[in-house]
Each structure stands twice: as structure tokens, then as C-alpha cells.
Amino acid sequence: AFLRRIAEVDGAVHAFLHVDAEGALAAARASDERRAAGTPASALDGVPVAVKDVLATEGLPTTCGSKILEGWRPPYDATVVARLKAAGLPILGKTNMDEFAMGSSTEHSAYGPTHNPWDLDRIPGGSGGGSAAAVAAFEAPLAIGTDTGGSIRQPGAVTGTVGVKPTYGGVSRYGLVAMANSLDQAGPVTRTVLDAALLHEIIGGHDPLDSTSIDQPLPAVVDAAHAGAGVDLAGLRVGIVSELGGEGYQPGVQQRFDEAVELLVKAGAEVVQVSCPSFVHALAAYYLVMPSEASSNLARFDAMRYGLRVLPEGVDSPSAEDVMRATRDAGFGDEVKRRIILGTYALSSGYYDAYYGSAQQVRTLISRDFEAAFEQADVLVSPTSPTTAFRLGEKLDDPLAMYLNDVATIPANLAGVPGISVPAGLAEEDDLPVGFQVLAPATADDRLYRVGAALE
Numbered sequence: 001a002f003l004r005r006i007a008e009v010d011g012a013v014h015a016f017l018h019v020d021a022e023g024a025l026a027a028a029r030a031s032d033e034r035r036a037a038g039t040p041a042s043a044l045d046g047v048p049v050a051v052k053d054v055l056a057t058e059g060l061p062t063t064c065g066s067k068i069l070e071g072w073r074p075p076y077d078a079t080v081v082a083r084l085k086a087a088g089l090p091i092l093g094k095t096n097m098d099e100f101a102m103g104s105s106t107e108h109s110a111y112g113p114t115h116n117p118w119d120l121d122r123i124p125g126g127s128g129g130g131s132a133a134a135v136a137a138f139e140a141p142l143a144i145g146t147d148t149g150g151s152i153r154q155p156g157a158v159t160g161t162v163g164v165k166p167t168y169g170g171v172s173r174y175g176l177v178a179m180a181n182s183l184d185q186a187g188p189v190t191r192t193v194l195d196a197a198l199l200h201e202i203i204g205g206h207d208p209l210d211s212t213s214i215d216q217p218l219p220a221v222v223d224a225a226h227a228g229a230g231v232d233l234a235g236l237r238v239g240i241v242s243e244l245g246g247e248g249y250q251p252g253v254q255q256r257f258d259e260a261v262e263l264l265v266k267a268g269a270e271v272v273q274v275s276c277p278s279f280v281h282a283l284a285a286y287y288l289v290m291p292s293e294a295s296s297n298l299a300r301f302d303a304m305r306y307g308l309r310v311l312p313e314g315v316d317s318p319s320a321e322d323v324m325r326a327t328r329d330a331g332f333g334d335e336v337k338r339r340i341i342l343g344t345y346a347l348s349s350g351y352y353d354a355y356y357g358s359a360q361q362v363r364t365l366i367s368r369d370f371e372a373a374f375e376q377a378d379v380l381v382s383p384t385s386p387t388t389a390f391r392l393g394e395k396l397d398d399p400l401a402m403y404l405n406d407v408a409t410i411p412a413n414l415a416g417v418p419g420i421s422v423p424a425g426l427a428e429e430d431d432l433p434v435g436f437q438v439l440a441p442a443t444a445d446d447r448l449y450r451v452g453a454a455l456e
């Protein structure tokens with residue numbers, strides 16, 4: 001049914017870069033046999049899933065939305081993918097994304113943008129717009145995204161889906177093509193909070209192949225999602241972050257946010273206002289830390305080891321450097337080049353202390369703000385994104401306007417804390433989905449599910 005749906009609507013939505021019908025059907029058949037024998041591999045055995053094209057899938061194309069990896073098929077599975085397979089989930093295919101996960105609209109994909117199923121002239125968010133649009137358009141019941149600065153939560157918000165960024169280290173990064181190692185996390189994109197919890201349980205937990213993986217049991221996310229439904233939140237302290245909301249936020253977004261807070265109060269939660277003064281510098285710090293790590297990570301695309309190799313024109317016996325230059329020029333898009341330049345500059349001697357060093361100090365202040373806020377509240381809440389889905393092309397020529405979309409999601413990545421975006425209804429002025437964000441202390445991912453389920 002999902003393959004049929006993809007065939008019907010993906011021409012207009014363009015959520016997928018690659019569909020593996022054969023592989024998905026074979027996995028589904030194997031699942032049918034396990035189910036018939038009464039031995040399903042997991043609660044989600046047989047439920048198909050779409051995977052963002054930044055996770056390595058053995059034998060299936062993995063492009064990261066870039067021309068530089070066109071045609072590359074990894075020889076191994078990312079741990080997340082291996083766990084999906086072991087749990088019996090058929091993989092429908094790979095979803096579209098901003099090139100190397102850099103963007104908030106999926107317009108930076110080298111393979112053309114994804115369209116928001118709510119309004120095909122609008123963006124589905126990014127960088128994981130393909131995963132969110134696939135779920136929103138009923139092309140997949142479940143998807144996997146990655147979130148470095150908001151790429152699971154913001155697409156979730158603007159497509160009316162649920163998106164979770166787990167605690168940093170909670171889900172293995174082995175086989176996740178790195179954009180910024182200290183920020184990247186893979187997580188679920190789904191239609192319901194319980195679906196997200198079930199998926200989280202499958203992909204999460206310790207992995208010796210990732211040195212930053214947390215070596216302790218995953219919090220009881222599925223129990224929390226069950227417990228949250230229809231509930232009593234008595235005793236729960238909910239902190240509204242003063243710096244994330246109000247001015248600069250679309251009125252219809254703010255309105256739905258305020259109403260959702262009212263629902264939490266009705267369910268018995270106690271609401272407090274908290275201030276995180278350093279959050280106003282989060283965007284600036286992120287756009288130094290992230291490009292710095294990315295510029296270093298992307299150095300591996302040297303035309304020798306992976307994917308594309310372009311020979312420079314008019315050069316008789318080109319040097320390795322000539323080939324590298326021609327390949328990187330042809331293979332990387334503008335946004336990727338912009339960030340490589342930004343990161344290389346920030347890391348260069350003479351500027352390192354002023355830029356990268358300061359950004360790291362700000363990062364520490366942000367973590368301290370979270371620590372102080374979590375003394376006053378069990379969870380923090382804000383709108384996920386300041387606006388609903390904007391029009392395709394609207395912010396493409398203005399990188400700073402594009403970056404501003406991440407203002408509410410980035411602090412969590414800088415501090416490594418988990419976050420969820422749940423649908424909060426449609427904004428009055430444009431009838432487009434609004435997302436409600438809940439943040440919890442590191443390793444307390446279960447709280448996201450308890451509060452998220454209470455809002456469904």
C-alpha cells in the first residue's frame with residue numbers, strides 16, 4: 001500500500017531520492033512469515049520505514065543530497081539501519097534532504113526540493129524535509145531523520161508530524177555521515193507520539209561502534225508514551241522559556257503554543273516562566289561550531305575515496321590537487337561551499353580564539369542556562385519554529401533568514417539535551433501546521449513522551 005501511495009504522489013511531493021520496492025517487499029514477506037509463526041522480531045515488525053539519505057544503507061544509494069556522492073553505495077549499514085532491519089522493519093527507501101543536512105527547507109538538495117504535502121508551493125522544512133513529507137503524505141508510516149540544529153523537529157513542526165531528537169549519545173551515530181559530530185543525532189519522525197517511542201526504542205541504546213554512545217539503558221520511552229495519553233500531569237513543572245517566543249514569532253504560532261500550554265495546565269501541570277539569557281547567542285555560536293566541524297568532516301570528499309571524480313578540462317596530466325579542486329567545485333552546492341569557507345575561516349590560526357573559541361564558551365553558557373532552568377522545571381517548552389512553512393524560494397537568497405528558523409531548536413543541540421516537536425493545530429492566518437517543542441534534561445527522554453502524549 002505504501003509503495004502504491006509513493007507511486008501515486010511522490011512525483012508531486014518528491015520526498016524520496018531512492019525507492020527500494022524490491023527490498024521492501026522481500027522484507028515484508030519475511031515479516032509475514034515471522035508473524036504467521038507467532039515470532040515477530042519487534043512490536044513494529046513489518047511496519048515500513050523511510051530513512052534519510054544521510055544514513056549508510058548497505059547496497060542502497062546514500063547521497064546525503066549531494067552530487068559528490070551520486071551513485072555511491074555503502075558497503076555497510078549504519079547501526080540505526082541495522083537495528084531497523086533486525087527489528088523487521090522493511091526499508092521503503094531513502095529520503096530527500098538539504099545537501100549534507102545544511103538547511104531548513106530541503107531546497108539545498110542537489111536533486112531538487114521536497115514539497116510540503118499541506119501546500120505543494122511551500123517548504124517541508126529541513127534538512128530532513130523528505131522524511132517529514134513522506135510521513136505527512138502517507139507515503140510512509142514511520143521515518144528516520146537526523147537533527148544537528150533542528151532538522152527533525154522543524155520539519156515535524158511545519159508538516160504536522162511528530163519529530164524527536166534524542167539525547168546526544170542516545171542513538172548511535174555509526175554510519176551517519178557526519179555534518180557536525182558534536183551535534184548530530186538520529187531520531188524518529190512519525191504521526192503519533194507512541195509510534196515515535198516504539199521507533200526510538202528500536203534504534204536507541206548503547207553501541208560500542210560509536211565512542212560517544214551513552215553506556216546506560218535507554219529511558220522507558222514506550223511506557224512514558226502510554227502513561228501520557230489522557231493524563232494527569234500533576235506535579236510536573238513546565239518551564240516556558242522567555243527567550244523563545246513572543247517577538248519575531250508568527251502570531252498564529254504563538255497562539256497555538258499558548259493554547260497547548262493551557263492544555264498542560266488543565267492536565268495538572270504547574271507552569272513557570274524561566275529565563276535562559278544565553279540562548280540569544282545560540283544561533284551565532286551554532287553557525288561557528290557547526291561549519292567548523294563540517295569543514296573538517298567534508299575534507300574527506302577528496303575525489304579519491306568516494307563518489308564523484310571530475311577531471312579538470314584542458315589539463316593534460318592533472319595533479320591530485322587539480323582533480324580534487326575540479327571535483328569539489330562541481331560536486332558541492334553553494335550552501336556547502338559557504339559553510340566550508342565559514343568553518344575554515346573560524347578554525348584558521350589567528351581567528352581560532354576569537355571565533356571558534358568564543359563559540360565554545362557560549363556553548364558552555366547555554367548548557368549552564370539549561371542546568372539552571374531544569375532546577376526550576378522538569379521540562380521546557382517553546383514553539384518549535386517561529387513560523388509555519390514558508391514558500392519555496394522565499395528565503396533561498398537570504399542565508400541569514402534561513403538560519404533564523406532554527407532559533408528555538410538549536411540550543412538543545414548545543415547542550416546535547418533531547419527534544420520533541422508535536423503538532424499543535426493549524427495557525428489561524430494560513431491554516432498550516434504549528435509545532436510545540438518540549439525539551440528535557442539529558443537522558444530524560446521519557447519526559448518528552450509523557451508530555452507529548454498528553455497533548456495528543
Ligand code: GLN
Pocket residue numbers: 101102103104126127146147148149150151152179290406
Ligand atoms: N537548519 C540547520 C542548519 O542548516 C540545522 C540542520 C540540521 O539539523 N541538520 O544547519
